[in-house]
Amino acid sequence: MNLNFLNESQKQAVQQVDGPIMILAGAGSGKTRTLVARIQYLLEEKNISPYQILAVTFSNKAAREMRERLASSTSFNIGTLQVTTFHSFCAKVLRAESSYLGLSKNFTIYDDSETNSIIKAILNKRGISQKEISPFMISEFIDEVKNLGYFQGTSNTEEFSQFKSETLYWDIFLEYESELHRSNAVDFGGLITGVINLFHNYPEVLEKYQNKFKYVLVDEYQDTNRAQFHLITSIAQKLKNITVVGDEDQSIYSWRGADIRNILDFEQIYPEAKIIKLEQNYRSSKKIIEAASEVISKNFARKGKKMWTNNNDGNDILVVECRDDKSESDYIGKRIRELVLEGVSLKDIAVFYRNNSQSRMIEDVLRKEKFPYRVVAGIKFYDRKEIKDILAYMRVVINKKDSLALTRIINTPARGVGPTSLRKLEDEAVRLNVSLYEIIEKISSQPQEYKYLNLSAKVLSAISQLVQLITETQLLEQDKITPIFSYEKLLNESGYLDFLKTDKSYEGMARLENLDELSSALKQFEESTVEPTLEKFLEEITLDSNTSQENGVVDEISLMTVHGSKGLEYPYVFLIAAEDNIFPSYKSLESGSSAIEEERRLFYVAMTRAMKELVITFSQARMLWGSLKFNGPSQFIYEIPSKYYRWIQHQSIGHKHSSEKFENYDFDQTTNSYDDFGSEKVYQRKVTPSLIRSNYPTGSKIKHSLYGEGTVLDSEGSGDEEKVTILFKDGIRKKFMVKFAPLQKV
């Protein structure tokens, strides 16, 4: 196998076959290329069979990409090669070994919203109002416990004593777990912990997998949580042929449980580990790479890599100071227009923002300019009500114990089984210790035996019709009739389709269209799957929410959050709203340095997506949460040495760093256009000049007659409405109405 297309460290990463290896791969360093070459090398040069290799990544997107690249670069049959996500790998193991854990192999996978319903139901049952304990807090708690790898087994309990001391939460957690178990369901975290549990309690099962997978590779290692770490290290324990690839500087999901210890501990667990750094960047211009390196070097929590590139210097980074959000989007529109005139295609342009809400103003301007664009992510297709409804039908067909799905559909569309009847059925199920479905099954086959429940004739006929529909569809599934047939049967005979058709509103039409889209997803699934079943379809869509939209085929501008941009690259990148309190977020500013470091990594990720041109914009004034905010430029902008950027002002007021600007500027003169680029566009937003004035801009020093000297942290509103947050010398933080507070400028 010819490895000449690789550089020296990449070659090393490919040829170092045995033993533990940690590859620290910087942004744009050819990580996937190396990983693919490594697998190819194992297959072609070391005669490893495809089924002996396990390659796990975090996202389906990454797994798909790796699979495709492998398929095109090797002649081996990679069908048996496991290139999957953690979650689908675990689902597969759990289905294969379900009997060990008292699950049946057709278990349902609950996503976050289903999980949330379970929690709400538990709180409700316990008479705890959601104001006392928010379901969100419980789900955070559960996530945390599972991310750390808790399982209900014989050991690993001491580690979790701090959680157990939260007795109420722990209690709810246990009830939640048994509720899931009763429903023959597993949540996302439970997929991982379930396998850990299995391996821990049944060493013979673990050994089977240890022998099977001679080589284990983990991609995006910086994003793994503790549970996933336990999982892969236990599989690799015997042969220790484990390769992890990651970049601590791109770790941006710690709030989802990603644990930096996984990188730091690796060498401790495997003292013999080889550490290989991929530091040459092939993606970006020199200026971009050097600037990004400077920014990330401010972090302490890192192993330290020094990125470099042979690429050209390239253009200066542009830092654009705008008057407000309106003029910021105006600038973006204008710059994109220029790029297009230069012949740049739209698919080479991306706009990144810290928060989803910031996409709107960009969308507005792009629509106005008639540039096609695509907002990546947004609302998940499968989260829509109508989709969830019909999927719930499918879930009941596959897994009768899925009572959550059953309660969802039992009266959807309305068939007269209201809350009272449902309550009766549920109570009866509890009394007889059977599932909800079993109850309605029993009642519909022998209604006279359940006369004491006093169910109306309407209810009786409704549930027996539902049971009949489910039973018939189950038979179809058993006979391996194509899923689309079952889907249409459910849709028609449940009355759901007719129900939707009665809704003539715009939303109603959209719902029907969404169902069409679902059915084409089903068709596509049938075509691409060897033995398509409803069961497989359900798993695929819960574990892969991606609605298979192609990337780079259509010529349109991409809009996404910075998080969403990870792993992608674009020649022209705009990073907007780069202001303190937004990026870094106000929450991270409140919570301290490790949170700021994560924001800095995020900023680094954003910068390193850009190949040729990076434009960072911010606004002096921005409408946020009901009042005008003067946030000032992101502190990260100041971490870029000025030799790498050109500072531009667009319709802006005053000069440079906005903390100074509002003081010395005569706003009454600033009526219309401040376009220093000579655009014909006239500044239109009606902000009366007096409204924009801030007497105490962020960063300015003041003196308070009671508290002494301090610094303005935040300023909102203006004129008589102006409020400022001040941090005093002794660390006290206070908020004042400027109108009343005894403040003095220093």
Next chain:
DNA sequence: GTTGCGCAGATTTTT
């Protein structure tokens, strides 16, 4: 079932 009021809260979201 649907409407409407009041109130909190308002990052990021690979699975």
Next chain:
DNA sequence: TCTGCGCAAC
């Protein structure tokens, strides 16, 4: 300022 929600009332 805007939205999403839980809950109460029709």
